[in-house]
Amino acid sequence: MSQPQQRRFMLPESDLPTHFYNISADLPEPLPPPLHPATKEPIGPEALAPLFPMELIKQEVSQERFIEIPEEVREAYRIYRPSPLIRALGLERALDTPARIYYKYEGVSPAGSHKPNTAIAQAFYNKAEGINRLVTETGAGQWGSALAFAGSLFDLETKVFMVRISYEQKPYRRSFIQTFGATVVPSPSTETNAGRTILESDPDSTGSLGIAISEAVEVAATHDDTKYCLGSVLNHVLLHQTVIGQEAIKQMAMAGDQPDVVIGCAGGGSNFSGIAFPFLREKLAGNSRTRFLAVEPASCPSLTQGEYRYDFGDTIGSTPLLKMHTLGNGFRPAPIHAGGLRYHGMAPMVSHLYELGFIEARAYAQNTCFEAAIQFARTEGIIPAPEASHAIRAAIDEALEAREAAQERVILFNLSGHGYFDMAAYDAYLAGQLVDVAYEPQREAVAV
Amino acid sequence: MSQPQQRRFMLPESDLPTHFYNISADLPEPLPPPLHPATKEPIGPEALAPLFPMELIKQEVSQERFIEIPEEVREAYRIYRPSPLIRALGLERALDTPARIYYKYEGVSPAGSHKPNTAIAQAFYNKAEGINRLVTETGAGQWGSALAFAGSLFDLETKVFMVRISYEQKPYRRSFIQTFGATVVPSPSTETNAGRTILESDPDSTGSLGIAISEAVEVAATHDDTKYCLGSVLNHVLLHQTVIGQEAIKQMAMAGDQPDVVIGCAGGGSNFSGIAFPFLREKLAGNSRTRFLAVEPASCPSLTQGEYRYDFGDTIGSTPLLKMHTLGNGFRPAPIHAGGLRYHGMAPMVSHLYELGFIEARAYAQNTCFEAAIQFARTEGIIPAPEASHAIRAAIDEALEAREAAQERVILFNLSGHGYFDMAAYDAYLAGQLVDVAYEPQREAVAV
Numbered sequence: 001m002s003q004p005q006q007r008r009f010m011l012p013e014s015d016l017p018t019h020f021y022n023i024s025a026d027l028p029e030p031l032p033p034p035l036h037p038a039t040k041e042p043i044g045p046e047a048l049a050p051l052f053p054m055e056l057i058k059q060e061v062s063q064e065r066f067i068e069i070p071e072e073v074r075e076a077y078r079i080y081r082p083s084p085l086i087r088a089l090g091l092e093r094a095l096d097t098p099a100r101i102y103y104k105y106e107g108v109s110p111a112g113s114h115k116p117n118t119a120i121a122q123a124f125y126n127k128a129e130g131i132n133r134l135v136t137e138t139g140a141g142q143w144g145s146a147l148a149f150a151g152s153l154f155d156l157e158t159k160v161f162m163v164r165i166s167y168e169q170k171p172y173r174r175s176f177i178q179t180f181g182a183t184v185v186p187s188p189s190t191e192t193n194a195g196r197t198i199l200e201s202d203p204d205s206t207g208s209l210g211i212a213i214s215e216a217v218e219v220a221a222t223h224d225d226t227k228y229c230l231g232s233v234l235n236h237v238l239l240h241q242t243v244i245g246q247e248a249i250k251q252m253a254m255a256g257d258q259p260d261v262v263i264g265c266a267g268g269g270s271n272f273s274g275i276a277f278p279f280l281r282e283k284l285a286g287n288s289r290t291r292f293l294a295v296e297p298a299s300c301p302s303l304t305q306g307e308y309r310y311d312f313g314d315t316i317g318s319t320p321l322l323k324m325h326t327l328g329n330g331f332r333p334a335p336i337h338a339g340g341l342r343y344h345g346m347a348p349m350v351s352h353l354y355e356l357g358f359i360e361a362r363a364y365a366q367n368t369c370f371e372a373a374i375q376f377a378r379t380e381g382i383i384p385a386p387e388a389s390h391a392i393r394a395a396i397d398e399a400l401e402a403r404e405a406a407q408e409r410v411i412l413f414n415l416s417g418h419g420y421f422d423m424a425a426y427d428a429y430l431a432g433q434l435v436d437v438a439y440e441p442q443r444e445a446v447a448v
Numbered sequence: 449m450s451q452p453q454q455r456r457f458m459l460p461e462s463d464l465p466t467h468f469y470n471i472s473a474d475l476p477e478p479l480p481p482p483l484h485p486a487t488k489e490p491i492g493p494e495a496l497a498p499l500f501p502m503e504l505i506k507q508e509v510s511q512e513r514f515i516e517i518p519e520e521v522r523e524a525y526r527i528y529r530p531s532p533l534i535r536a537l538g539l540e541r542a543l544d545t546p547a548r549i550y551y552k553y554e555g556v557s558p559a560g561s562h563k564p565n566t567a568i569a570q571a572f573y574n575k576a577e578g579i580n581r582l583v584t585e586t587g588a589g590q591w592g593s594a595l596a597f598a599g600s601l602f603d604l605e606t607k608v609f610m611v612r613i614s615y616e617q618k619p620y621r622r623s624f625i626q627t628f629g630a631t632v633v634p635s636p637s638t639e640t641n642a643g644r645t646i647l648e649s650d651p652d653s654t655g656s657l658g659i660a661i662s663e664a665v666e667v668a669a670t671h672d673d674t675k676y677c678l679g680s681v682l683n684h685v686l687l688h689q690t691v692i693g694q695e696a697i698k699q700m701a702m703a704g705d706q707p708d709v710v711i712g713c714a715g716g717g718s719n720f721s722g723i724a725f726p727f728l729r730e731k732l733a734g735n736s737r738t739r740f741l742a743v744e745p746a747s748c749p750s751l752t753q754g755e756y757r758y759d760f761g762d763t764i765g766s767t768p769l770l771k772m773h774t775l776g777n778g779f780r781p782a783p784i785h786a787g788g789l790r791y792h793g794m795a796p797m798v799s800h801l802y803e804l805g806f807i808e809a810r811a812y813a814q815n816t817c818f819e820a821a822i823q824f825a826r827t828e829g830i831i832p833a834p835e836a837s838h839a840i841r842a843a844i845d846e847a848l849e850a851r852e853a854a855q856e857r858v859i860l861f862n863l864s865g866h867g868y869f870d871m872a873a874y875d876a877y878l879a880g881q882l883v884d885v886a887y888e889p890q891r892e893a894v895a896v
Contacts, residue, residue, distance in 0.1 A: 004519070007526045010458050071452070078455045079538070079829045090527070090601075108556070110829030112868070152826045153538075172620070172871035179825055179874050377627055378600045381527045381558030420560070420868040423620035426627050 007089055009251040011082035016074055021242040023277045023349065024235065025065035026284045031235075031352050032323035035310060043320050050221050051228040053129040056122065059236040067239065069121075070128075076120045076153055080109040081243065085251035086415075090379035092399070099402035099409040100257060101395055104248045104275055105382070106416050111176075113385065113417030114271045115146030115231055118240035122229045123150035133157040133226040135219045137187065137212030139267070140339035140387065141166055141173025142417055143231030148182035158182035161189065161215045164207035166339040173421045187212040194218050194316045206335050209268075209343045210315035217318050232268025233313060233322075233347045241274025244414065249278055252412065259290055259412035261398055265390040266294035266303065266361070267340045269347030271416035276359065283358060292359040293398075294350060295390040297369075299437040300333040302326060302346040303354055303361035311345060324351040327441070334437035336366050337425035338386035362394055365436035369393045370429040373419070385417035386425050455537055457699040459530035464522055469690040471725045471797065472683065473513035474732045479683075479800050480771035483758060491768050498669050499676040501577040504570065507684040515687065517569075518576075524568045524601055528557040529691065533699035534863075538827035540847070547850035547857040548705060549843055552696045552723055553830070554864050559624075561833065561865030562719045563594030563679055566688035570677045571598035581605040581674040583667045585635065585660030587715070588787035588835065589614055589621025590865055591679030596630035606630035609637065609663045613654035614787040621869045635660040642666050642764045654783050657716075657791045658763030665766050680716025681761060681770075681795045689722025692862065697726055700860065707738055707860035709846055713838040714742035714751065714809070715788045717795030719864035724807065731806060740807040741846075742798065743838040745817075747885040748781040750774060750794040751802055751809035759793060772799040775889070782885035784814050785873035786834040810842055813884035817841045818877040821867070833865035834873050 024031065033042040045057045052060075059067060069077075088101040106114035126134060134156050138144030144160035151158035160182055167174060167186040174184050187207045188195040194214035198205050205211070213230070220228035230237060252259060262279050264272030272294045282288035296303055306325040313319035315329055326345040333342035346354075353359050366386070373389035375396070376382070384392060391413040402409035419426065428434050472479065481490040493505045500508075507515060517525075536549040554562035574582060582604050586592030592608035599606035608630055615622060615634040622632050635655045636643040642662035646653055653659070661678070668676035678685055700707060710727050712720030720742045730736035744751055754773040761767035763777055773794040781790035794802075801807050814834070821837035823844070824830070832840060839861040850857035867874065876882050 004461075004523060004526070006461055008461065010460075012458075013452075013454055013456065075452060078452070116829075149829055171875075172868075175871035175875045175878075176831065176868075178878060179822060179831060179871075181826065374627060378629065381597060383624065383627060420620075420624075421871075423623035423627075423869075427619075427623045430623075430626060 005087065005089060007087050009085040009254045011247055011250055013078055015250055016077055016081055017069065017243045017246040019066035019068050020239045021246060021278050021281065022062055022065055022067055022239055023280065025063055026281055028284065029356065031348060034320040034322050037317065037321055047320065051217065053125045053131060053227060055125040055129065056236045059239055060234060070124060073121050073124050077243065082247045083108050085248055087255065088380055091376060094375065094379045095396065095399050095403065097399040097403040098406060099399040099411055101399055101411045102252065102255065102257070103413050103415040104244055106244065106271070106414065107382065107418035110149045111142055111145035112420065113142040113146065114241060114244060114274055115143045116149060117243055117274065118231065118237045118270065119146035119150035120153065121240045123147070123154040123156055126227050127154040127156060131156070131225065131227045134229050135159045135216045135226055136229040136231065137161045137209060137216045139163050139166055139209045139342055141170050141177065141421065142340055144177045144184065145173060146231070147229055148177040148180035151182060152180045159219065160184050161187040161212040163187055163209060163212050163339060164205065165335045169424055170421055176421065187215050189215060191215070192218045194318070197316065208315060208332055210329060213314035214316035214318055217314060232270040233345065235349055237270050238273040238277065238347055238349055241270050242277050244274035245276060245278030248275060248412065257410045260410045261291040261293055263293045263295060263391050263394050263411065263413035265341060265387050265416060266296050266346065266350065267343050267387065269350035271414050273347060273350060275414040280358060293394055294359055294361045295394045296361060296363050297336055297338055297341045297390065298363040298365040299336050299439055300327065300342055301363040301439050302344065304363045305439055306346065308351060308355055313345060322348050324348045325354065336437060337422060338366065338390065340387040341390070364390055364393050367429065367434050367436050370426070370434060372396050382415065383419040383426070384415060385419045386422050388416045391415070453535065453537060455535050457533040457702045459695055459698055461526055463698055464525055464529055465517065465691045465694040467514035467516050468687045469694060469726050469729065470510055470513055470515055470687055471728065473511055474729055476732065477804065479796060482768040482770050485765065485769055495768065499665065501573045501579060501675060503573040503577065504684045507687055508682060518572060521569050521572050525691070530695045531556050533696055533703070535703065536828055539824060542823060542827045543844065543847050543851065545847040545851040546854060547847040547859055549847055549859045550700065550703065550705070551861050551863040552692055554692060554719070554862065555830065555866035558597045559590055559593035560868065561590040561594065562689060562692060562722055563591045564597060565691055565722065566679065566685045566718065567594035567598035568601065569688045571595070571602045571604055574675050575602040575604060579604070579673065579675045582677050583607045583664045583674055584677040584679065585609045585657060585664045587611050587614055587657045587790055589618050589625065589869065590788055592625045592632065593621060594679070595677055596625040596628035599630060600628045607667065608632050609635040609660040611635055611655040611657060611660050611787060613783045617872055618869050624869065635663050637663060639663070640666045642766065645764065656763060656780055658777060661762040662764035662766055665762060680718040681793065683797055685718050686721040686725065686795055686797055689718050690725050692722035693724060693726030696723060696860065705858045708858045709739040709741055711741045711743060711839050711842050711859065711861035713789060713835050713864060714744050714794065714798065715791050715835065717798035719862050721795060721798060723862040728806060741842055742807055742809045743842045744809065744811050745784055745786055745789045745838065746811040746813040747784050747887055748775065748790055749811040749887050750792065752811045753887055754794065756799060756803055761793060770796050772796045773802065784885060785870060786814065786838065788835040789838065812838055812841050815877065815882050815884050818874070818882060820844050830863065831867040831874070832863060833867045834870050836864045839863070
């Protein structure tokens with residue numbers, strides 16, 4: 001009898017990455033810097049000091065290729081890392097494709113997504129600088145869960161502004177966050193000036209990541225003992241996520257394969273970056289023909305339809321200006337179930353690499369993503385998060401293309417999280433009640 | 449710097465067990481046989497043939513020590529097995545105990561519990577004998593999820609009678625089962641004579657595993673193309689679960705430790721058996737002083753307060769009589785959140801080993817279990833299923849005892865599932881709304 005094909009490629013704990021990989025060191029052109037909204041001059045570290053601990057501000061602008069991961073952070077990573085790389089044998093068979101499909105599964109983490117990779121690091125650096133209290137926002141709830149968990153590990157008080165639509169659609173994500181001891185506030189709220197301003201102009205606002213960011217930033221900026229944590233977009237967040245791709249490189253080598261295409265869903269850009277950047281290093285050096293594909297929702301298509309320009313990271317306009325693909329900071333994304341992809345902008349680093357032609361982007365409507373998700377669940381045994389279903393849709397389409405072309409294609413995607421808190425969305429899909437929302441530009445600014 | 453302590457002990461796929469371990473072969477006294485309710489004579493295979501495929505009936509009475517696992521079953525196991533063995537370093541630190549605590553984590557499976565270990569095997573044997581349709585019951589929803597997944601793998605139609613209290617408390621477990629293509633019916637239902645009989649005497653019945661079993665058995669018995677699947681209690685179910693303990697033996701050896709005590713929660717008895725039986729083999733041979741501890745809910749304490757006698761496996765009295773610890777087949781368990789532990793009886797094999805003095809039992813009320821669960825979540829990063837929280841409570845108490853006694857104790861427990869579909873229960877606990885229900889004997893039979 002022939003040896004069965006290996007499904008799961010597991011690394012020993014000793015193969016946990018020792019450093020974060022900083023793609024800034026390998027860029028052919030430097031990243032445009034963040035600007036002060038009033039002066040339009042590049043901001044210095046002091047402008048970020050009210051929000052972030054100094055170590056993270058340094059990482060934000062660092063040009064070092066590798067930044068050592070503190071042992072306390074690695075110890076916490078060992079709760080769930082290295083995460084598995086899985087060959088999708090069941091899905092391949094169902095698609096009858098010559099393609100080989102692999103996925104890196106980040107749903108094994110305490111929060112059920114890739115988010116703890118940066119939450120743990122951020123909590124550690126804050127704790128190390130004497131901070132007692134963290135504040136953040138959350139869309140789908142995955143980031144809030146991650147920071148609540150990280151806060152509980154490092155004994156930090158944590159407050160989470162949760163986008164109201166998710167707060168209502170996902171009450172169990174709220175419970176999850178509370179189980180780890182954090183406080184949850186639906187956003188927009190009346191606790192901040194930002195929230196009150198939004199509610200005045202739109203009392204029924206379902207919220208957005210941009211609004212929730214405004215609220216969290218305001219709380220941090222007005223409390224000395226409190227710092228702000230962001231779950232995506234910024235360089236240091238993307239940096240922490242590179243543990244994903246570094247592990248995947250070793251695991252693909254175990255499998256004896258090289259990816260022809262690396263796929264990730266992209267809202268703010270962190271899980272895509274996490275899997276892509278370590279592989280992109282070879283491409284930036286001119287040594288690789290691997291393609292990189294960021295997948296976004298058709299209703300919130302910042303890369304494929306947004307402008308590349310300076311814009312605010314939040315809705316109210318309280319952050320520095322970031323050069324990125326944006327639908328405009330006043331854009332209110334439709335209430336699709338992939339709450340983690342409802343963001344008007346895209347990480348400056350991802351936007352920059354897209355402009356330089358190193359990565360591709362594609363947008364899908366939600367029904368076709370749920371269809372892919374269910375095919376994946378029934379063949380691979382994991383119900384994916386609606387966000388991750390975008391990556392699955394693209395992976396399946398790549399595999400079907402390979403079948404048409406009778407081509408051996410090696411596909412690697414990041415399964416950034418499970419969907420066990422998203423069953424209401426699956427209910428709606430199975431009942432035929434999910435609406436595909438087209439993108440509608442909304443260029444007017446919010447009255448502030 | 450010293451090497452960090454290893455947390456997770458992972459086996460390669462090549463170490464997946466090749467055989468189920470059948471404890472029947474090693475019993476000092478044979479298990480009392482099931483009896484026909486009318487004749488009170490031991491039943492033969494033909495009596496079970498309407499309900500189960502022949503291969504499972506053979507396994508039910510087999511005396512072979514090892515039964516080979518079909519390659520198709522092992523291939524499906526590789527979707528999630530071997531499962532991790534984890535050293536609870538975070539929990540140990542929080543408890544400040546000299547004990548070393550390990551847990552085998554079965555929540556990594558598609559259904560989030562140990563249940564697919566037998567669901568996959570049962571679906572395979574049914575498929576192999578030409579069956580098209582499976583019917584079963586589910587309490588907390590974990591077994592129904594497992595069989596729905598297994599049915600989807602082997603292309604079988606699956607129908608699940610779900611205990612009404614769980615159907616209402618856990619709508620997302622229902623969605624989960626439906627996502628895998630199975631049909632879900634709240635029990636008691638009007639679809640069966642059994643269900644209608646219960647509803648006549650108790651129109652507001654919240655249901656129980658015993659009632660749901662009656663309904664599922666009736667559907668199988670009255671349809672030629674349909675067989676019944678049970679998620680616990682029977683010998684062949686316990687047999688399939690022994691992959692857990694076989695892996696754990698190898699993993700404990702990797703860790704360089706031997707358990708002083710092996711702990712599992714016990715409803716029907718299958719996850720406890722799964723981890724315990726392979727370790728018990730040595731004890732039955734007189735070569736081990738390891739203790740074995742089955743943990744049950746105080747409100748449904750079949751081992752610690754039930755009688756050891758012949759009783760029906762279901763509420764309506766349609767199954768063969770099984771010699772087991774029972775609270776009486778008319779006992780209606782209180783609606784605690786650990787739905788998977790709400791069963792009036794206990795597996796005959798577990799009952800037998802308890803009577804022979806090879807295992808101990810202990811009962812806990814639910815609030816103290818949730819307290820343990822939250823301590824575990826905040827230190828280990830996994831929110832446990834309410835069922836599994838009983839094992840955690842016992843493990844923590846063993847570790848605290850070890851601290852009092854300044855004793856190095858090695859504790860191994862089965863973390864049989866995650867609690868991501870049980871957040872309503874955590875909500876209730878955190879709000880101080882959970883009631884500890886004492887056991888109230890109810891000896892009168894149900895009017896049939």
